[in-house]
Amino acid sequence: MVFHIAGVTVNPIVVIIWMAFVGFVFSTIGAAGGILAGVGHITIFGMKKANVIKPMNQILTLVSPIISTPLYLREKRLVVPAAISLGVGGIIGALLGSWLSHTYLKDMASYQPLFGVITFVIAGRMWYEMTPKFREKQQKVKKATKAFEEKVKELKAAGKMSEIKEIGVNFSEVGIKNTFTFAGETFRYNTLAPFLAGVFVAIISAALGVGGGFLLVPFLSSALGFPMFIVAGTSTMSIVISSLTSISNYLRMGSKLDLPMVGFELIGILIGSYLGPILSKYIKGIYLKGFLAVVLTYIGIGYVFGPMIQHAFGFRII
Template sequence: MEFHVAGVTVSPIIIILWMLFVGFVFSTIGAAGGILAGVGHITVFGMKKANIIKPMNQILTLVSPIISTPLYLREKRLVVPAAVALGLGGIVGALIGSWLSHTYLPDMKSYKPLFGLITFVIAGRLWYELTPGFRERQQAIKKATKAFENRVKELKAAGKLNELKEIGVKFTEMGINNTFTFAGETFRYNALSPFIVGALVAIISAALGVGGGFLLVPYLSSMLGFPMFIVAGTSTLSILVSSATSIGNYLRMGSNLDFAMIGFELVGILIGSYLGPTLSKYIKGVYLKGFLAVVLTYIGIGYVFGPMIKAAIGISII
């Protein structure tokens, strides 16, 4: 099938299958959604128009935030002022990043190596997550999360709504300096920090056409010290704001979206996102992360060093 805006001829079945894989991976390990979408557009589908690839990547990264943000809000697992600060910074950063990219990375020759570099960053993060120390910390987080979920279920079953409200995020101070409690613990942060980080992350993600969660999650958990149980919702809302801003600015500057292709892509993403939680029970996460780390490392090498390798030995690796 010919997709005129994207400038490629590709089978809709290939599009759906690749995006099914993207949705499965993202819903299972929570990373690399935008990167894998970009790999699909660049290598699998063969798109050559960089300024169309970037907003189309980000369209697909919006699927999860649109669905999950209301759920996180309802469950009081979202630090709204922090997400707002990240989002406001994200608006500024997305406008800057998309303008810089549209102006200075207009073709695949300039865009592809930088996309390869960010692919390396994601691969490095995945390799780090395979280390024993990180896996031990994740097990502890999972136990704490499970205990929290069980406590919430107990309070709901007992009809103790007042106690249930005390468990969720509750602010006691709001402004430049913010203080909130969650599950009996007190957390403090300065709003300028997430604003600045949100802007910097959005510059990178908008310029390369990715979501940015791979940078926001470590920031919220490691630098601000937020519990992982509220990190996902907080980062998701800010990604929704910055990605939407970036897409809008690309369109304002003349980029187009291939809505026919996006339609098939969304079918694959939704199927994969549904299958992920179901099939992940039968696939160890460490194996999937290992496989993905190898794939992204190979892709990063191909995108960054491919031309040099081809010039040196006459073989194209990707």
């Protein structure tokens, strides 16, 4: 099938299968959705229009945040003022990042190497997440998260959802300095910190056409000290704001979306997102993460050093 705006001829089944893989990976390990979507557009489908690839990547990374954000909000696992600060900064960063990218990264020769650098960063993060120290930390986080979710289910079953205020996010101070409690613990942060982080992350994510979660999650958990219970919801809400801003600005500046291709891609994303939680029971996360780390490392090498290797040795890596 010919996708005219994307400028490629590709079987729709291939599009659906690859995006199902993207949805599966993202729903299983919660990372690399925008990167894998970009790899599909650049390498699997062979798209050559950088300013078409970027907004199409970001549309696909919006599926999960749009679905999950209301759920986190309902369970009071979302720090709304922090997400708004990230989002306001994200609007500024997304406008700036998309303009810079549309102007100075408009061809694949300039865009692909930088995309490869970010791919390296994601791969490095995944290698780190397979270390014993990180895995031990995650086991504690998963155990605590499960306990929180079980408590929420108990409150729902007993018709006592009003009591969730005791364990959910509740603010006692809102302004430049913010104070809130979650599960009996008190947390404080300055509004300027998430605002500036939102600007920085959105510049990068908008310029390269990715979601930005790979930068937001470490910032919220490490820099601000938020527990992982509330990090996911807070980051997804800000991703929705900055991604919609970035996509809109790309379209305003003349980029176009190949809607038929996006339609097939969304089918694949939904299939993969549905199968992820089901199949993940039979696939150890460490194996999937290891496989993905190897693949992304290889892709990063190909995107960044591929032309030099081809020139020096006469063969293409990717």
